[in-house]
Amino acid sequence: MPNIKIALDAMGGDFAPEQIVKGAVLAANDPTRNFDILLCGPEAIVKEELKKNDYSGDAITVIDAPDLVAMDEPPTQVLKTKPKSGLVTCVALQKQGIAAASISAGNSGAMMAACLMILGRVANISRPAIACAMPTAKRQAILLDCGANVDEKASVLVDFALCGSVYAEAVMGYENPTVGLVNMGEEEKKGPEVLQEAYQLLKQTPLNFIGNIEGRDFIKGHADVAIAPGYAGNVILKLMEGFFELAHEVFGEVKTEKAKEFDLLWDYRNHGGGLLLGLNGVGIITHGRADHIAIRHSLFTACKFARAGVPAKIAEKLSAIKVSTEHTH
Amino acid sequence: MPNIKIALDAMGGDFAPEQIVKGAVLAANDPTRNFDILLCGPEAIVKEELKKNDYSGDAITVIDAPDLVAMDEPPTQVLKTKPKSGLVTCVALQKQGIAAASISAGNSGAMMAACLMILGRVANISRPAIACAMPTAKRQAILLDCGANVDEKASVLVDFALCGSVYAEAVMGYENPTVGLVNMGEEEKKGPEVLQEAYQLLKQTPLNFIGNIEGRDFIKGHADVAIAPGYAGNVILKLMEGFFELAHEVFGEVKTEKAKEFDLLWDYRNHGGGLLLGLNGVGIITHGRADHIAIRHSLFTACKFARAGVPAKIAEKLSAIKVSTEHTH
Numbered sequence: 001m002p003n004i005k006i007a008l009d010a011m012g013g014d015f016a017p018e019q020i021v022k023g024a025v026l027a028a029n030d031p032t033r034n035f036d037i038l039l040c041g042p043e044a045i046v047k048e049e050l051k052k053n054d055y056s057g058d059a060i061t062v063i064d065a066p067d068l069v070a071m072d073e074p075p076t077q078v079l080k081t082k083p084k085s086g087l088v089t090c091v092a093l094q095k096q097g098i099a100a101a102s103i104s105a106g107n108s109g110a111m112m113a114a115c116l117m118i119l120g121r122v123a124n125i126s127r128p129a130i131a132c133a134m135p136t137a138k139r140q141a142i143l144l145d146c147g148a149n150v151d152e153k154a155s156v157l158v159d160f161a162l163c164g165s166v167y168a169e170a171v172m173g174y175e176n177p178t179v180g181l182v183n184m185g186e187e188e189k190k191g192p193e194v195l196q197e198a199y200q201l202l203k204q205t206p207l208n209f210i211g212n213i214e215g216r217d218f219i220k221g222h223a224d225v226a227i228a229p230g231y232a233g234n235v236i237l238k239l240m241e242g243f244f245e246l247a248h249e250v251f252g253e254v255k256t257e258k259a260k261e262f263d264l265l266w267d268y269r270n271h272g273g274g275l276l277l278g279l280n281g282v283g284i285i286t287h288g289r290a291d292h293i294a295i296r297h298s299l300f301t302a303c304k305f306a307r308a309g310v311p312a313k314i315a316e317k318l319s320a321i322k323v324s325t326e327h328t329h
Numbered sequence: 330m331p332n333i334k335i336a337l338d339a340m341g342g343d344f345a346p347e348q349i350v351k352g353a354v355l356a357a358n359d360p361t362r363n364f365d366i367l368l369c370g371p372e373a374i375v376k377e378e379l380k381k382n383d384y385s386g387d388a389i390t391v392i393d394a395p396d397l398v399a400m401d402e403p404p405t406q407v408l409k410t411k412p413k414s415g416l417v418t419c420v421a422l423q424k425q426g427i428a429a430a431s432i433s434a435g436n437s438g439a440m441m442a443a444c445l446m447i448l449g450r451v452a453n454i455s456r457p458a459i460a461c462a463m464p465t466a467k468r469q470a471i472l473l474d475c476g477a478n479v480d481e482k483a484s485v486l487v488d489f490a491l492c493g494s495v496y497a498e499a500v501m502g503y504e505n506p507t508v509g510l511v512n513m514g515e516e517e518k519k520g521p522e523v524l525q526e527a528y529q530l531l532k533q534t535p536l537n538f539i540g541n542i543e544g545r546d547f548i549k550g551h552a553d554v555a556i557a558p559g560y561a562g563n564v565i566l567k568l569m570e571g572f573f574e575l576a577h578e579v580f581g582e583v584k585t586e587k588a589k590e591f592d593l594l595w596d597y598r599n600h601g602g603g604l605l606l607g608l609n610g611v612g613i614i615t616h617g618r619a620d621h622i623a624i625r626h627s628l629f630t631a632c633k634f635a636r637a638g639v640p641a642k643i644a645e646k647l648s649a650i651k652v653s654t655e656h657t658h
Contacts, residue, residue, distance in 0.1 A: 137575055137578070147513050147514075150513070150520060150521050150522075151521050151522055182564060183560075183564075184476050184479070184559065184560050184563035184564065185476075185563075191479060191560055192479050192480050192558075192560050193479075193480055195560075214563075214564070214567045215563070215564045215565065215566065215567025215568035215569075215570070215571055216567045216568070216570050216571035216574070217567075217571075218568065218571065219568060219571030219572060219574075219575055220571065228564075229521075230513065231512075231513050231520055231521050231524075231561065232560065232561050232564055234513035234514075234543075234544070235511060235512075235513065235543070235544045235557075235561055235564070235565065236544065236564065236568065237544065238543045238544025238545045238546075239544035239545070239547065239548060239565065239568055239569075240544075240568075241544070241545050242544055242545035242546075242547065242548030242549060243548060243572045245545070245548075246466050246548055247572075247576055247580075249466070249587075250580075250587045250588060250590075250591045251576075251579075251580045251583060251587075251588060251591075253585075254580060254583050256582075256583075258578075258579045258580075259579060259580065261579075262579045262580075
């Protein structure tokens with residue numbers, strides 16, 4: 001089987017192109033790699049960076065994409081006026097069947113829009129969500145939505161649960177993953193109206209729904225998949241980053257086994273970025289501050305994601321749920 | 330000046346009456362104490378506990394309150410059928426002018442309802458909020474609402490900002506405290522509609538509004554007062570507790586100066602509990618898992634809160650804002 005190809009936006013993020021190219025080279029030189037990399041950006045600039053990294057192997061192909069996208073450029077404008085940007089190109093290559101996944105650390109709204117417009121959604125999934133693998137006291141949990149949506153309806157939260165559950169099973173290898181709704185109390189009747197409604201809907205799905213989980217439970221790892229509205233999910237994501245940074249500052253010199261485990265599990269550079277779930281394809285939005293370590297992990301995560309065939313599995317699970325829901329009526 | 334009196338529900342919380350009475354004795358024996366304690370609960374039980382603690386001083390008076398309140402009893406039912414509970418009694422004593430503040434670690438919904446019904450709101454404050462002093466990388470920040478409300482309107486969030494700002498100034502001694510809105514991005518147009526609306530309203534107040542803050546900024550201590558809907562505030566509060574517990578587990582044996590500082594600042598037992606802001610009086614909801622250390626801190630916090638005259642200052646600031654808003658029209 002030939003290697004699959006992962007398309008990477010070389011010009012996205014605060015430290016592009018330097019850290020992006022460095023991360024691509026790091027992955028390319030990894031003996032466990034079973035994918036090739038399509039590095040999308042202005043050819044001369046990207047090749048210059050590759051030269052700085054002394055890379056001359058054939059795992060990386062540069063795809064010329066001269067347009068540049070600013071971090072705050074309106075997404076629709078990017079799609080219209082920057083078709084030859086690294087960001088749009090890495091998604092278009094997937095649509096063309098050349099790449100199996102697309103990664104950008106750049107303008108996240110534009111990346112979301114590009115994936116949505118170019119790849120489209122899985123049928124019957126209303127809105128894609130950003131899912132992140134988060135550290136807990138036990139094993140990693142999938143948190144979604146981490147900020148792709150706002151003011152969601154209850155049915156959208158159910159879609160999140162479905163997508164997250166499939167991801168946890170197919171990519172993380174969790175059997176019958178537990179799904180929790182991040183809320184302000186454990187009782188069914190607690191919290192915002194939309195969450196109370198989602199609670200009732202989730203009970204009716206065949207997902208392994210364990211009810212509401214509070215912030216403490218999330219950290220303790222009570223749920224494999226934690227569902228939150230985009231607003232709350234984003235706040236949680238950023239708090240976890242802030243907490244890791246603070247812990248690193250306070251306990252940085254500590255080198256006990258436990259401390260090393262904590263560092264490994266909590267460093268967001270090791271989490272592979274924000275996975276767009278609900279798309280007809282594989283899109284990853286990596287942290288704007290992504291360095292080469294983060295980019296390397298995103299590439300490996302993208303490969304796992306693509307090989308697991310998550311979009312098809314989400315579609316499959318959706319129809320299974322439809323059938324089971326019809327049976328119960 | 331005679332000591333003010335703080336009324337404490339002896340029967341509230343997971344470890345009542347043992348830890349509550351122990352905390353009261355700890356405070357009573359503290360030479361820096363400038364308040365007396367009214368310990369409300371079934372007289373025989375409370376006196377028995379005091380005996381176990383070998384306390385015979387006159388800083389603690391037992392107020393007989395034989396009714397018992399369960400943690401999950403509906404608030405309205407508690408008010409109607411348990412008027413002689415420690416919870417209701419400690420609030421009633423304040424209404425009668427005997428106590429200057431009321432504290433319970435028990436049924437938080439019932440405590441909120443008792444304070445609201447018995448003490449009432451500051452005029453023109455729509456809903457009281459639970460405010461908590463939270464650790465940050467800099468100094469403590471006031472986070473509100475920590476879960477008293479759900480699905481708030483934008484104007485309610487503005488009330489939170491006002492109350493929190495007054496508290497930070499009057500009790501924490503912060504000069505012109507900065508106020509941030511916890512959101513999923515820094516731009517005005519980010520996040521749920523209600524936050525976008527609140528942003529515009531907050532800009533028009535004379536508060537020191539610094540705009541949106543993300544989860545990372547909150548931990549870094551960018552805002553002295555962090556405003557969030559009750560749902561998000563509660564999730565943040567519980568996450569911070571979870572972080573602290575995890576860090577304690579991972580780094581517990583570490584005894585560097587930095588680690589000790591972290592322990593002191595992040596241990597939620599040192600934070601005084603949830604302060605009800607917007608009431609015509611002083612109400613504190615202490616953590617259900619409060620131990621004697623937490624109870625001792627709640628007593629000292631209640632005393633500071635009462636002496637600072639927060640409710641009157643909130644009313645004052647409200648009229649000042651009304652005047653300034655009228656001027657600008």
